[in-house]
Amino acid sequence: MVDYLYDGTFEGLLTCIYHHYYTEKASGIFRKEEYQSTMLGGYQEVETEEEKTITVYEAIEKKISSEDLKRVYKVFMSSVANKETKILNYVRLGFVKGSCVSMLHGDPIVYEVQQAERKVNGEVHRLKGLIRFSELGNKVLYSPIEPDHDLIEFLADHFCDRFKNEPFIIHDVKRSKALIAYQGSWYISRFTKDELSPLSEEEKEYRRLWKSYFENMAIRERINPRCQKNLMPVRYWKHLTEFQL
Structure with a gap:
């Protein structure tokens, strides 16, 4: 053998x-x-x-x-x-x-x-609910993720159905590859952050408003960090817009 x-x-x-x-x-x-x-x-x-x-x-x-x-x-x-x-x-x-x-x-x-x-x-199921998109200056929707497994292609059908007429990129930062899609068609390509356009001005404002909403609408007495971490593991927080400025 x-x-x-x-x-x-x-x-x-x-x-x-x-x-x-x-x-x-x-x-x-x-x-x-x-x-x-x-x-x-x-x-x-x-x-x-x-x-x-x-x-x-x-x-x-x-x-x-x-x-x-x-x-x-x-x-x-x-x-x-x-x-x-x-x-x-x-x-x-x-x-x-x-x-x-x-x-x-x-x-x-x-x-x-x-x-x-x-x-x-x-993890595919979890990411369908945790992925957050931001609008870039070129009107492309972009989301960085760092999943445990090499799974971005398994997200394609779900998000192609969700964003039928909008171009989007799901970027696996850990593996330097991305799912690039538009109008139901998609492909996987090598990809780095150097290829990105900056955030649009509208996106920056939306982020500010969303962060403010997230911080002010929470009922402090009912915050349960353990439950939150079980439903939304800490390793995913890095790319959630509500935790970013």
Whole structure:
């Protein structure tokens, strides 16, 4: 058995799974830049190959299910430890059990993948309510976020439906990438704050008014910091307009 090292892309991961079946069994799959070799076994660097990627992609969809393919992708976009090996084990089990694999809740392989997917879905749900947009001078709506998981594309449909006729950017500052959308179409691109226009004058005034409203409408006797932090974790406060000047 061998550890496979890949380039960090979903396509690269699927290529490694291909080699698990057609070259040599994998003891684990790891990103090249994060791998620490041991004395217990060898490793092999894998080049991403489109044909092998497509073969595994279609096999998961046909032999397991399209929903499990989506699950595998969400887990890949998560930040959970050893996600690649967890995905490999889940796919291996799925090829044996078929579409019923997702119902094996008591299986530790399935449980780990379900938990990882739940973490991504939970943060997506939370951000749908916490994301705040500001208007830039060029009339584009902009929101910076720093999510635990790599999930901005999972926000696309929700906000494209909400802002059907307005251009907007959801910027994952931590990963220097952004969801850029207008009139229902969207794409993911590398992005930095250097590319931003300044806030519009109207936005600056709205921020001042909103902060004033937020501070003055609160009933001091009913403020519950513990409840507030449970519903709106502190790690998200940095980008909430009501906490900014």
